[in-house]
Amino acid sequence: MNLGIFGGTFNPIHMGHIRASLRFYDKAGLDRLLVIPDRIPPHKEGFVARSEDRLAMLHLVYGDRSIVGDRSIEISEVELRREGKSYTVVTLRELSRQYPDARLFLYTGSDMFYTLESWREGAEILRMCTVFTLAREENERERLLEYAELYREKYGTECIIAEDEPLVVSSTEIRGIIAESGKKNGNFTNNLLTDTVKEYIMKNRLYTDGENNLGELVGRVKCDLPGYLGEKRLSHVLAVTETAELLADFLIGKGAELCRERVTLAALLHDITKYMNQTELCDEYGIMLSEDDALSLPTLHALTGAYFARSRYGIDDEIFDAVKNHSVGAENMALTDKIIFISDYCEATRTYEECKKSREMMLRIISEAKSLDGALYGLDYLAADILGKTLCHLRESGGFIHGGTMRSFRYLVSSHGEDAELSALYGKYIK
Numbered sequence: 196m197n198l199g200i201f202g203g204t205f206n207p208i209h210m211g212h213i214r215a216s217l218r219f220y221d222k223a224g225l226d227r228l229l230v231i232p233d234r235i236p237p238h239k240e241g242f243v244a245r246s247e248d249r250l251a252m253l254h255l256v257y258g259d260r261s262i263v264g265d266r267s268i269e270i271s272e273v274e275l276r277r278e279g280k281s282y283t284v285v286t287l288r289e290l291s292r293q294y295p296d297a298r299l300f301l302y303t304g305s306d307m308f309y310t311l312e313s314w315r316e317g318a319e320i321l322r323m324c325t326v327f328t329l330a331r332e333e334n335e336r337e338r339l340l341e342y343a344e345l346y347r348e349k350y351g352t353e354c355i356i357a358e359d360e361p362l363v364v365s366s367t368e369i370r371g372i373i374a375e376s377g378k379k380n381g382n383f384t385n386n387l388l389t390d391t392v393k394e395y396i397m398k399n400r401l402y403t404d405g406e407n408n409l410g411e412l413v414g415r416v417k418c419d420l421p422g423y424l425g426e427k428r429l430s431h432v433l434a435v436t437e438t439a440e441l442l443a444d445f446l447i448g449k450g451a452e453l454c455r456e457r458v459t460l461a462a463l464l465h466d467i468t469k470y471m472n473q474t475e476l477c478d479e480y481g482i483m484l485s486e487d488d489a490l491s492l493p494t495l496h497a498l499t500g501a502y503f504a505r506s507r508y509g510i511d512d513e514i515f516d517a518v519k520n521h522s523v524g525a526e527n528m529a530l531t532d533k534i535i536f537i538s539d540y541c542e543a544t545r546t547y548e549e550c551k552k553s554r555e556m557m558l559r560i561i562s563e564a565k566s567l568d569g570a571l572y573g574l575d576y577l578a579a580d581i582l583g584k585t586l587c588h589l590r591e592s593g594g595f596i597h598g599g600t601m602r603s604f605r606y607l608v609s610s611h612g613e614d615a616e617l618s619a620l621y622g623k624y625i626k
């Protein structure tokens with residue numbers, strides 16, 4: 196029997212999941228498919244709906260013959276029933292005991308396909324099952340094939356790479372739409388959900404109190420922080436939070452669309468893994484390090500912090516990105532990312548002379564900006580200036596320069612066309 200495994204948080208199940216799972220079934224020639232929701236421990240739920248609700252929505256979809264046709268699809272509670280972390284390898288072992296004659300097929304998203312070796316007991320996973328993924332673009336297919344070849348040579352893994360049209364859907368986005376509608380009459384339109392799931396969400400008022408959850412989460416993170424950070428780092432984090440909230444209030448006052456609680460959470464969480472073992476975290480979350488990440492130990496906590504915060508508190512992509520980008524920045528940073536990046540450098544307890552100068556510049560922007568555009572320009576200039584100073588400092592001290600720092604700097608400097616003041620930063624910091 197060809198037995199397929201399709202796992203996820205399904206928070207909530209949407210068209211992207213449904214389409215991928217049916218493709219998986221057909222293209223891999225499955226006889227049965229198990230849809231397996233992850234277990235999220237109750238204290239880590241954050242933005243994740245209760246297991247009962249996620250399960251009920253899965254049954255609504257996969258119990259519907261008009262969706263699944265005559266395919267044999269079951270919802271498996273194997274991970275929901277297990278205590279502790281849901282490792283794929285543990286699930287695979289359990290299933291091969293339960294179905295001793297089955298050939299196991301594992302579905303992975305194309306982005307996760309590249310990281311398979313770094314999953315917990317990745318080599319074992321690659322030996323145990325046939326891996327299936329969907330290529331959504333032509334150039335993606337080539338890279339997937341390269342990895343498939345590598346897995347075949349090293350572990351004898353068979354990989355199936357099927358084609359699919361790009362369908363960009365994220366549960367985060369859907370939850371955002373629902374939370375927004377909750378402020379009105381609780382009704383929302385969304386063709387990315389089936390009607391039955393949509394009705395279920397409305398009837399049970401799931402995801403509608405997104406902002407309340409955020410407030411609760413802020414309280415919880417504040418409570419937990421002293422357990423993760425020493426006294427000195429804690430006062431830095433609280434000072435970053437104060438600065439970030441100052442910037443958020445200023446920008447909201449100027450008309451920016453910004454969620455203050457998300458800014459607060461990103462600030463509180465930004466250094467959360469600073470004192471943890473980075474290698475262990477990378478292993479635990481299957482983080483693939485770029486060459487630069489591997490060489491830049493002082494900035495690695497930004498990356499691991501984002502994964503840790505997501506796993507521990509169920510934070511959404513906006514907060515995840517702001518934590519991840521707080522150290523070396525990124526091209527095309529979102530406003531929340533920039534706020535955290537700037538606040539990390541400009542917070543009031545920094546004694547380094549250049550930090551103080553940047554703080555003065557920030558306070559000047561706050562008191563002088565006449566419009567939102569003016570404020571945003573000022574903050575871009577400030578962020579570029581901080582990146583420039585960092586590049587200079589690293590060059591002079593012989594520290595390793597992460598490629599991301601240079602890319603973020605270049606991006607910001609050219610982000611307002613041929614702006615003379617921004618362009619001048621090139622001459623000032625890069626010669």
Ligand SMILES: [Fe+2]
Binds near residue numbers: 466522539
């Ligand atoms: Fe940091």
Ligand SMILES: [Fe+2]
Binds near residue numbers: 431435465539
């Ligand atoms: Fe920091």
